[in-house]
Amino acid sequence: MNKRKTIIDVAKECGLSQATVARVLNGQQDIQVKEKTRKRVMSAAQKIGYRRNTLAANFRLQQSNTIAISIPDITNPFFPELIKGIQEKMRDEGYSVIQLNNEWNPSIEKDHFQYMVQTCVDGAIISPSHSGTDFSTLEGVPFVLLTNSDLYSEYDSVGNNSKAGMRIALEHLYSLGHRKIALLVGGSMRSDPSWRYDIFSEFYREKGLTVPANFLVSCDYNVDSTLSFLQARKSMEIFLSENPMPTAFFASNDILGLAALQVANEHGIKVPDQLSIIGMDGIFSGEVSYPALSTVKKNRSEIGGISAQILLDKIKKPKDWSTKKVLLPCKLIERGSTGPV
Amino acid sequence: MNKRKTIIDVAKECGLSQATVARVLNGQQDIQVKEKTRKRVMSAAQKIGYRRNTLAANFRLQQSNTIAISIPDITNPFFPELIKGIQEKMRDEGYSVIQLNNEWNPSIEKDHFQYMVQTCVDGAIISPSHSGTDFSTLEGVPFVLLTNSDLYSEYDSVGNNSKAGMRIALEHLYSLGHRKIALLVGGSMRSDPSWRYDIFSEFYREKGLTVPANFLVSCDYNVDSTLSFLQARKSMEIFLSENPMPTAFFASNDILGLAALQVANEHGIKVPDQLSIIGMDGIFSGEVSYPALSTVKKNRSEIGGISAQILLDKIKKPKDWSTKKVLLPCKLIERGSTGPV
DNA sequence: CAAATCAATGATAACGTTATCAATTAATCA
DNA sequence: TGATTAATTGATAACGTTATCATTGATTTG
Numbered sequence: 001m002n003k004r005k006t007i008i009d010v011a012k013e014c015g016l017s018q019a020t021v022a023r024v025l026n027g028q029q030d031i032q033v034k035e036k037t038r039k040r041v042m043s044a045a046q047k048i049g050y051r052r053n054t055l056a057a058n059f060r061l062q063q064s065n066t067i068a069i070s071i072p073d074i075t076n077p078f079f080p081e082l083i084k085g086i087q088e089k090m091r092d093e094g095y096s097v098i099q100l101n102n103e104w105n106p107s108i109e110k111d112h113f114q115y116m117v118q119t120c121v122d123g124a125i126i127s128p129s130h131s132g133t134d135f136s137t138l139e140g141v142p143f144v145l146l147t148n149s150d151l152y153s154e155y156d157s158v159g160n161n162s163k164a165g166m167r168i169a170l171e172h173l174y175s176l177g178h179r180k181i182a183l184l185v186g187g188s189m190r191s192d193p194s195w196r197y198d199i200f201s202e203f204y205r206e207k208g209l210t211v212p213a214n215f216l217v218s219c220d221y222n223v224d225s226t227l228s229f230l231q232a233r234k235s236m237e238i239f240l241s242e243n244p245m246p247t248a249f250f251a252s253n254d255i256l257g258l259a260a261l262q263v264a265n266e267h268g269i270k271v272p273d274q275l276s277i278i279g280m281d282g283i284f285s286g287e288v289s290y291p292a293l294s295t296v297k298k299n300r301s302e303i304g305g306i307s308a309q310i311l312l313d314k315i316k317k318p319k320d321w322s323t324k325k326v327l328l329p330c331k332l333i334e335r336g337s338t339g340p341v
Numbered sequence: 342m343n344k345r346k347t348i349i350d351v352a353k354e355c356g357l358s359q360a361t362v363a364r365v366l367n368g369q370q371d372i373q374v375k376e377k378t379r380k381r382v383m384s385a386a387q388k389i390g391y392r393r394n395t396l397a398a399n400f401r402l403q404q405s406n407t408i409a410i411s412i413p414d415i416t417n418p419f420f421p422e423l424i425k426g427i428q429e430k431m432r433d434e435g436y437s438v439i440q441l442n443n444e445w446n447p448s449i450e451k452d453h454f455q456y457m458v459q460t461c462v463d464g465a466i467i468s469p470s471h472s473g474t475d476f477s478t479l480e481g482v483p484f485v486l487l488t489n490s491d492l493y494s495e496y497d498s499v500g501n502n503s504k505a506g507m508r509i510a511l512e513h514l515y516s517l518g519h520r521k522i523a524l525l526v527g528g529s530m531r532s533d534p535s536w537r538y539d540i541f542s543e544f545y546r547e548k549g550l551t552v553p554a555n556f557l558v559s560c561d562y563n564v565d566s567t568l569s570f571l572q573a574r575k576s577m578e579i580f581l582s583e584n585p586m587p588t589a590f591f592a593s594n595d596i597l598g599l600a601a602l603q604v605a606n607e608h609g610i611k612v613p614d615q616l617s618i619i620g621m622d623g624i625f626s627g628e629v630s631y632p633a634l635s636t637v638k639k640n641r642s643e644i645g646g647i648s649a650q651i652l653l654d655k656i657k658k659p660k661d662w663s664t665k666k667v668l669l670p671c672k673l674i675e676r677g678s679t680g681p682v
Numbered sequence: 683c684a685a686a687t688c689a690a691t692g693a694t695a696a697c698g699t700t701a702t703c704a705a706t707t708a709a710t711c712a
Numbered sequence: 713t714g715a716t717t718a719a720t721t722g723a724t725a726a727c728g729t730t731a732t733c734a735t736t737g738a739t740t741t742g
Binding site: 023 | 719720721722723724726727728729
């Protein structure tokens with residue numbers, strides 16, 4: 001077992017000093033080396049099979065070239081695209097990406113923050129597990145939040161404009177003639193869903209209508225997508241048995257919307273002829289349902305890319321940083337689950 | 342800006358040597374230190390706010406405590422659970438996980454292998470992008486493959502027994518009385534789908550039946566889940582317009598199965614009364630379709646956990662390693678899309 | 683109680699890179 | 713040409729940890 005080659009070996013091989021060899025071989029190109037010596041070094045390195053020891057370089061530079069993504073759960077269909085968007089951007093810039101799931105558990109999340117500090121990540125992109133997440137553990141690590149909440153006014157953040165998005169959905173239903181719209185919302189640890197009622201009643205007021213009675217189906221939005229779906233199904237069943245049918249449902253995310261759709265189908269309610277349903281997010285499952293689910297799409301890969309860019313900027317010039325907050329628009333995707341009354 | 346504390350600072354603070362401080366503070370507990378000095382060190386470390394420099398330790402030990410996962414595409418619904426399974430196991434053992442997507446592109450995959458060597462990952466778990474993937478770039482890096490193909494006999498691998506899984510699905514349909522079963526398969530870069538025909542005809546022979554004419558719907562299984570779905574839809578449309586209806590479809594994965602289901606729904610074909618459909622994999626979308634898709638589930642989080650365990654074993658004792666090949670059973674999940682003829 | 687053994691601690695050398703400054707060589711200009 | 717400046721290259725010191733061996737202190741044993 002022959003030992004791994006170092007720049008010293010290369011130096012010996014080509015008869016130059018360790019320093020010049022290093023100059024040729026280390027990343028930065030902004031150094032003066034003669035073309036001839038550069039070639040001498042390169043061929044010698046090639047010949048003896050030199051490979052840069054990244055661990056040594058990282059140590060010397062005290063940077064890991066790694067950024068961390070902290071999210072609740074990768075199996076939640078909302079996140080993979082987001083992560084892909086981050087990864088693509090980061091790879092282009094030469095960073096590796098470590099992805100950590102906290103299972104919506106604040107204590108695991110805190111461990112992860114500690115881990116990031118320990119392991120010297122250069123930065124982090126964080127989707128907070130709950131509204132009270134404490135970022136003080138992260139001292140020294142630049143980070144960007146994935147949120148549209150105004151709870152985190154002091155931090156950099158990227159998110160979708162969900163309020164506007166909800167209005168887009170309601171407007172869509174309204175334009176199809178729907179006046180009796182019901183709301184299907186899930187309470188979560190992350191944010192109080194009460195703003196949805198505000199938007200809803202505001203919308204009705206603007207249209208000169210009165211908010212219908214029993215317009216609300218609420219359910220626990222759970223850790224696990226499957227469980228959320230089942231919860232939503234249950235709430236839908238109860239609602240349908242106790243209330244007169246609305247003409248449309250707005251679901252605060254696609255999983256809830258799909259639950260409503262499945263229950264409606266099972267009850268022989270024709271979607272969209274008797275009932276329109278629109279969701280929010282734009283996950284894959286909404287494309288393959290029957291009928292395909294209309295939705296207000298959040299461009300998750302764009303969120304990922306932008307948050308990555310902001311983090312990179314912050315890493316590169318941490319001085320005089322002014323907090324950036326980005327809210328991206330949502331986009332209506334009309335599919336088969338919505339139609340005229 | 343005060344500099345970060347080192348073990349030397351701690352040593353000064355508590356009046357002990359650097360070496361003893363290191364003994365107390367470094368991970369391994371199997372070293373002899375008096376309880377009293379241990380406390381002295383700990384409180385001194387606490388007091389001055391010492392934090393271990395992981396980068397330095399990694400360099401010294403020449404190990405990154407990082408393993409890499411190489412997969413085609415995280416947005417493919419097959420992978421997130423798999424990754425979660427790996428992550429959980431690896432976190433327990435103190436490893437971080439870097440996840441790389443190659444977009445089914447062999448050249449990106451190769452870059453990723455090179456990157457792994459460069460960056461000194463301790464090991465890798467790889468879902469090959471295509472059947473001809475070349476692992477020679479990875480010299481020195483222990484790795485485990487995620488595959489059930491026998492193309493890779495020389496490597497460690499973990500996968501599901503898809504052949505047995507397909508038989509389970511066919512058996513299920515058969516037991517419901519189906520005799521005219523059609524096959525919906527997607528060709529991919531990873532493996533030749535011809536073994537599916539073999540299993541199919543073998544099954545029919547065993548049952549003393551003759552393989553029905555025009556039993557095959559084939560389509561391109563694409564890089565992108567959405568595209569695959571649309572491809573499969575198209576193939577289904579064509580098949581239905583040109584052939585007599587079978588009583589059941591076996592789809593080689595859930596995405597194809599969902600396409601068949603959606604098209605059937607659109608054509609007013611009652612599933613499962615007029616047509617049964619069964620898929621394979623057990624992705625989330627199959628739970629939320631209407632009717633919910635029966636499937637043969639691959640326990641992806643288990644595959645992840647087991648592959649992680651094998652990799653860990655291999656990292657710990659690379660000597661006298663005998664290649665391990667694990668094939669996990671698939672499990673029938675009966676849902677609404679299959680029923681008696 | 684001295685000798686031998688064992689446990690605990692100390693001194694110090696790596697690990698391979700980058701960065702600083704000194705030394706050399708090449709290029710420019712009067 | 714000789715002096716001055718600019719462009720290359722060389723020598724060497726870090727970075728903070730772990731590991732090796734030497735040393736000291738504590739404990740046992742004949």
